[in-house]
Amino acid sequence: MPMRAQNLTLLDSIKNVNANVMTLEANVHNHTKKTDRTIEKDGDFYYSFSDKFSAVFKNDSYMIVNGNHIKVDIGIFHGSFRMWNGPIRSLTRAFLYALQGRCEDLAEENNFTLQTESDEHFHTVYFTTKKKLLIGIGLKQAIFRYDRESLLLKEIVLIDYKDSIDTFTLENEKYNTEIEDSIFDI
Numbered sequence: 001m002p003m004r005a006q007n008l009t010l011l012d013s014i015k016n017v018n019a020n021v022m023t024l025e026a027n028v029h030n031h032t033k034k035t036d037r038t039i040e041k042d043g044d045f046y047y048s049f050s051d052k053f054s055a056v057f058k059n060d061s062y063m064i065v066n067g068n069h070i071k072v073d074i075g076i077f078h079g080s081f082r083m084w085n086g087p088i089r090s091l092t093r094a095f096l097y098a099l100q101g102r103c104e105d106l107a108e109e110n111n112f113t114l115q116t117e118s119d120e121h122f123h124t125v126y127f128t129t130k131k132k133l134l135i136g137i138g139l140k141q142a143i144f145r146y147d148r149e150s151l152l153l154k155e156i157v158l159i160d161y162k163d164s165i166d167t168f169t170l171e172n173e174k175y176n177t178e179i180e181d182s183i184f185d186i
Contacts, residue, residue: 017151018101026170
């Protein structure tokens with residue numbers, strides 16, 4: 001089903017605003033809901049255009065992305081390695097494209113259907129896979145919430161094939177400030 005013109009205009013506006021974000025510093029709250037438990041953690045989030053971000057949590061878990069390299073200690077992923085195609089690459093692309101407002105690019109690359117919805121607080125972009133479950137790893141759905149007024153990213157929700165829900169909420173954001181590049185060392 002083709003997108004309506006007003007949805008395409010909204011997606012273009014989100015992309016244009018977020019294209020001006022060269023760096024971001026924020027507090028991040030992660031809420032993970034699995035079938036048998038819920039995990040809450042807080043930390044710091046950094047982003048540098050175009051392909052670097054770092055989420056370091058107070059419980060010593062982290063995910064640092066620098067180009068095609070990642071250093072991670074979250075969930076089932078541990079270690080430093082070069083990213084090729086696969087679930088970890090899809091996860092990092094979801095973060096980077098959300099930060100850059102590149103919703104249509106993410107949908108196209110992953111063969112997601114795309115839908116938008118707006119309320120008094122957020123413009124929400126929903127991505128749903130068209131693929132059937134093969135091995136149970138990967139994104140089934142992603143949800144990006146952008147502030148209604150500023151069009152800047154506020155929240156990323158990632159749902160995998162096992163219906164685990166990871167919500168990352170940004171708070172106290174500072175845009176286009178100097179960020180020490182060593183934060184992204186792998």
